[in-house]
Amino acid sequence: MAVRIYSLAKELNVDSKELVDICTRAGVPGKGSALASLTDDEVSKVKQFMSGAKEAPAAKGKSAPPPPMRPPEKRGDDRMKVIVTPKATGPRLSSRRGEAAPLDDEPAVNEVPEAAEAIAEQESPVDAPQVEQPAAEVQDDAVVEQQEAASQEAEAAAAEHREKLAKPGPLARMVRKEDYIGPANAGTGKMPVVGAGSDQRKGGAKKPAEAKARPAVRLAAVPAKTQPKKVEKPKEETKAQKPVMTLPTEVLGANKLGSKPLAQHLRRAERTLEAEQIRERAGGGKSKEMVDDDGRRKSGRPMLGGREARQLNRDRGGSRRQRPGLGRRVRRSRRSGVNTAAPRKGRIEVQLPCTVRDLSESAGVPARDIQRILMEEGVMATINTPMDPDLTEFVAAELGLDVDFLQPETLEDKVLRRLDEMEDPEGDLVDRPPVITFLGHVDHGKTSLLDKMIGIDVASGESGGITQHIRAYQIDKDGKPISFVDTPGHEAFTAMRARGANVTDIAVIVVAADDGVMPQTEEAISHARAAEVPIIVALNKMDLPGADPMKAMTGLSQNGLQPSEWGGDVEVVKTSAATGEGMDELLDTILTVAELHEYKANPNRAAIGVCLEATQDADQGVLSKVIVETGTLRVGDIVVCGDAYGRVRSMTDTLDKSRRLEEAGPTVPVNLAGFDIAPPAGERFYVLDDISQAREIAETRAHQTRSEFLGATGYQHVTLETLFDRLDGVEEVQTLNLILRADVRGSIEAIQKELAKLEHPEVRLRILQASVGGVTAADIHLADASDAIIIAFNVVPEESARSLAEQSGVQVRRYDIIYKITDELRAAMEGMLRPEKMEVSLGRALIQQVFKISRIGAVAGCRVIQGVVERNARARVIRDSTIIGDYPIDTLKREKDDAKEVREGYECGIKLAGFNDIKEADLLEFYKVEEIARSFDD
Numbered sequence: 001m002a003v004r005i006y007s008l009a010k011e012l013n014v015d016s017k018e019l020v021d022i023c024t025r026a027g028v029p030g031k032g033s034a035l036a037s038l039t040d041d042e043v044s045k046v047k048q049f050m051s052g053a054k055e056a057p058a059a060k061g062k063s064a065p066p067p068p069m070r071p072p073e074k075r076g077d078d079r080m081k082v083i084v085t086p087k088a089t090g091p092r093l094s095s096r097r098g099e100a101a102p103l104d105d106e107p108a109v110n111e112v113p114e115a116a117e118a119i120a121e122q123e124s125p126v127d128a129p130q131v132e133q134p135a136a137e138v139q140d141d142a143v144v145e146q147q148e149a150a151s152q153e154a155e156a157a158a159a160e161h162r163e164k165l166a167k168p169g170p171l172a173r174m175v176r177k178e179d180y181i182g183p184a185n186a187g188t189g190k191m192p193v194v195g196a197g198s199d200q201r202k203g204g205a206k207k208p209a210e211a212k213a214r215p216a217v218r219l220a221a222v223p224a225k226t227q228p229k230k231v232e233k234p235k236e237e238t239k240a241q242k243p244v245m246t247l248p249t250e251v252l253g254a255n256k257l258g259s260k261p262l263a264q265h266l267r268r269a270e271r272t273l274e275a276e277q278i279r280e281r282a283g284g285g286k287s288k289e290m291v292d293d294d295g296r297r298k299s300g301r302p303m304l305g306g307r308e309a310r311q312l313n314r315d316r317g318g319s320r321r322q323r324p325g326l327g328r329r330v331r332r333s334r335r336s337g338v339n340t341a342a343p344r345k346g347r348i349e350v351q352l353p354c355t356v357r358d359l360s361e362s363a364g365v366p367a368r369d370i371q372r373i374l375m376e377e378g379v380m381a382t383i384n385t386p387m388d389p390d391l392t393e394f395v396a397a398e399l400g401l402d403v404d405f406l407q408p409e410t411l412e413d414k415v416l417r418r419l420d421e422m423e424d425p426e427g428d429l430v431d432r433p434p435v436i437t438f439l440g441h442v443d444h445g446k447t448s449l450l451d452k453m454i455g456i457d458v459a460s461g462e463s464g465g466i467t468q469h470i471r472a473y474q475i476d477k478d479g480k481p482i483s484f485v486d487t488p489g490h491e492a493f494t495a496m497r498a499r500g501a502n503v504t505d506i507a508v509i510v511v512a513a514d515d516g517v518m519p520q521t522e523e524a525i526s527h528a529r530a531a532e533v534p535i536i537v538a539l540n541k542m543d544l545p546g547a548d549p550m551k552a553m554t555g556l557s558q559n560g561l562q563p564s565e566w567g568g569d570v571e572v573v574k575t576s577a578a579t580g581e582g583m584d585e586l587l588d589t590i591l592t593v594a595e596l597h598e599y600k601a602n603p604n605r606a607a608i609g610v611c612l613e614a615t616q617d618a619d620q621g622v623l624s625k626v627i628v629e630t631g632t633l634r635v636g637d638i639v640v641c642g643d644a645y646g647r648v649r650s651m652t653d654t655l656d657k658s659r660r661l662e663e664a665g666p667t668v669p670v671n672l673a674g675f676d677i678a679p680p681a682g683e684r685f686y687v688l689d690d691i692s693q694a695r696e697i698a699e700t701r702a703h704q705t706r707s708e709f710l711g712a713t714g715y716q717h718v719t720l721e722t723l724f725d726r727l728d729g730v731e732e733v734q735t736l737n738l739i740l741r742a743d744v745r746g747s748i749e750a751i752q753k754e755l756a757k758l759e760h761p762e763v764r765l766r767i768l769q770a771s772v773g774g775v776t777a778a779d780i781h782l783a784d785a786s787d788a789i790i791i792a793f794n795v796v797p798e799e800s801a802r803s804l805a806e807q808s809g810v811q812v813r814r815y816d817i818i819y820k821i822t823d824e825l826r827a828a829m830e831g832m833l834r835p836e837k838m839e840v841s842l843g844r845a846l847i848q849q850v851f852k853i854s855r856i857g858a859v860a861g862c863r864v865i866q867g868v869v870e871r872n873a874r875a876r877v878i879r880d881s882t883i884i885g886d887y888p889i890d891t892l893k894r895e896k897d898d899a900k901e902v903r904e905g906y907e908c909g910i911k912l913a914g915f916n917d918i919k920e921a922d923l924l925e926f927y928k929v930e931e932i933a934r935s936f937d938d
């Protein structure tokens with residue numbers, strides 16, 4: 001998975017820009033910005049490089065990689081070691097070898113702190129020892145020619161220097177810092193010899209004053225390329241020390257504390273400001289929070305922006321990781337109390353689209369800080385410039401913050417919140433019927449059981465014997481109503497089944513006693529568990545001779561359902577939908593469990609419920625099957641459900657469609673007419689007061705759905721980025737466009753799910769449109785324009801569409817079983833797969849004589865020595881066991897006649913297309929390429 005550089009930088013606790021450089025040095029080019037992405041390979045390459053770089057000094061610098069140099073000030077001490085590389089000892093290094101010499105010695109390592117102190121103590125970057133080496137420094141070609149003796153001496157010193165550099169250590173690092181400064185010798189091409197002149201090194205070490213003095217120059221100097229070659233221009237080097245020179249003298253003189261005067265200074269200054277802040281907040285309860293583990297407040301100064309401050313922040317990164325939240329305090333303290341913005345937080349929330357101002361306000365940082373970060377990334381932004389999520393996340397990361405994106409609150413959110421927050425008065429809550437959902441493996445008898453219980457016969461009328469529609473009924477058992485939901489049992493309906501479990505109070509898992517627990521039984525158990533509802537098992541088909549209740553119960557207990565007769569808490573009722581065995585017991589068990597749970601609802605409120613499925617009826621328009629969860633739904637109510645809205649025109653009983661209902665209370669399933677379009681199955685519906693509010697909610701949802709659909713189907717206008725994708729795919733991937741029409745939304749989803757399984761890298765299905773209702777003329781037009789096939793599931797084309805389809809040649813394929821769709825599409829798609837090409841060897845012929853015929857070329861008089869030669873074959877020309885060419889046969893003659901094929905033992909004349917340089921004794925090897933149709937299983 002691709003990782004953004006800034007994310008990786010955060011993970012590795014390095015500066016994003018530094019990581020960009022590291023990428024380049026690690027051989028991962030083209031990552032010019034912290035927003036660039038890295039592949040997994042590139043990430044491991046970079047990590048490997050970084051760990052290698054860290055280990056390099058431990059390996060005494062011998063095998064350290066040669067990364068391009070960076071200004072040393074930007075690095076932490078550890079990273080300085082990376083600079084200890086063979087490249088670092090190249091011509092640029094040699095330019096300062098004269099200065100380096102005194103630092104090289106092993107004993108000199110112990111002098112590091114002093115040497116570092118000298119950085120600050122030296123006002124002038126160049127002291128006597130440095131001037132002592134100019135001959136070596138100005139070792140350009142001209143000087144070499146003019147001052148040969150001096151040059152040789154410089155060479156020796158450089159060699160000694162380089163040997164020292166190969167040994168990591170603080171001194172070596174310091175030397176390296178300055179090595180960037182001086183290009184005086186760059187371009188000479190002369191490399192000092194490593195290991196030479198150890199005596200001189202010792203001599204150098206005997207000059208502690210020099211050793212102290214030189215680092216002052218080296219640490220500060222940065223712009224190597226602008227350095228003059230002549231060492232006599234120390235003032236220009238001094239200019240390059242700008243960051244250091246801006247420090248107050250007290251800082252420069254205060255480095256007795258160690259070898260990192262800047263860091264010491266930063267910390268001291270921090271403490272000063274912290275003291276100020278503590279004074280400002282005297283008595284404030286938060287002051288304790290601002291003190292870190294060292295008992296110091298984290299702080300920074302406005303004057304210390306830039307590299308040093310960043311370095312210090314990075315140094316703190318390790319402890320920040322160990323103590324979450326510290327980073328926030330560090331950053332906040334840098335605002336030093338003058339900032340009136342909200343306090344900085346570790347995690348912030350922003351709403352998209354997010355402008356610089358929004359982020360500034362959420363993060364509690366001045367907008368100019370954000371603009372500065374953007375500017376460093378090459379983005380010029382005003383305070384009102386919106387940022388995309390990636391950029392926002394990047395800026396937040398730079399600020400040490402994690403960001404959560406909030407979707408703007410829609411009217412629907414507000415309405416839902418209001419309804420959710422509405423509390424039912426205790427007195428309004430009344431007992432309500434339980435909702436029982438039947439779940440289980442296909443064909444285990446869910447529909448039959450429910451049919452038996454309510455005394456109807458649905459199971460036998462279903463296409464293919466598979467439940468294709470979700471059903472919901474309410475029946476009366478001894479004056480007690482119970483609502484049942486029967487979910488389609490096949491795998492294709494998994495999503496709908498999940499919804500069934502969502503509205504349910506009690507799940508009845510139907511297991512065929514002869515089959516036992518099957519994959520979809522396990523799935524059903526998972527859904528029921530996820531819904532956190534009581535589970536009852538109906539061990540069905542007990543009448544069958546193969547019924548094995550012990551096996552089935554073992555399977556149940558293996559899936560965590562311990563039967564009560566085995567001491568568990570799951571009621572297992574043995575039933576037979578065929579004989580009626582166990583029906584009463586099952587109903588009684590359901591009612592007992594329901595009574596135990598005392599399901600209550602408030603009928604005196606606006607209804608909320610779930611749409612189980614929706615269809616488009618030719619006469620009544622959109623018909624949806626809904627179940628009320630709470631409240632009472634009445635004819636005339638304004639309802640909204642996903643992207644559908646309307647006024648309840650009529651309601652009918654789900655069992656008896658002729659029975660009209662004026663109202664439906666909690667858990668009553670009804671057929672409802674009144675929505676403008678078919679609402680999505682599984683979507684909640686709400687009753688609102690205002691039709692315009694309902695319309696707005698529905699339209700917003702429709703817009704969102706469309707955006708998601710377009711996103712999911714990859715529909716988008718071409719951009720420069722996507723253009724290549726499209727062009728790439730033109731020849732490689734075949735696309736079969738489809739338009740789906742079905743009777744209910746649930747079927748569409750099930751079909752889409754099945755079609756999604758027909759994936760192949762070379763052929764893809766693209767569903768241009770999927771909607772409920774009959775095939776319309778508009779569908780035919782769309783199919784005509786986009787070369788699509790129309791799939792009509794349980795629906796037929798309108799008359800106008802039918803004739804239009806005939807005229808335009810658009811194919812409308814009608815189905816009533818989902819698996820027929822997938823089978824046929826699979827076959828069609830397999831036909832679209834590029835055939836596999838296979839070479840079939842035919843035979844060989846020996847050229848016995850070559851006939852040169854004017855205007856025709858060379859004709860080979862051959863004898864077929866094995867197999868056969870066919871007119872349409874190709875021939876490889878083999879001479880001295882080497883293939884010298886591969887050509888199609890132009891003409892094949894037997895005697896004087898054209899031949900289709902010539903078999904083994906016969907002579908023939910062959911003219912190869914495009915090749916006349918045949919010779920006697922050449923061998924011709926014939927073959928042909930056959931195309932073999934492929935299937936998805938290949």
Ligand SMILES: Nc1nc2c(ncn2[C@@H]2O[C@H](COP(=O)(O)OP(=O)(O)OP(=O)(O)O)[C@@H](O)[C@H]2O)c(=O)[nH]1
Pocket residue numbers: 440441442443444445446447448449459465466467468487488489490540541542543544575576577578579
């Ligand atoms: N012998 C016997 N057959 C049964 C029993 N219950 C169901 N069947 C048969 O099993 C087959 C499948 O029954 P359905 O009720 O359609 O099963 P289902 O679980 O609803 O199947 P889907 O709708 O595909 O999920 C039908 O042929 C039924 O007649 C039973 O208790 N005994």
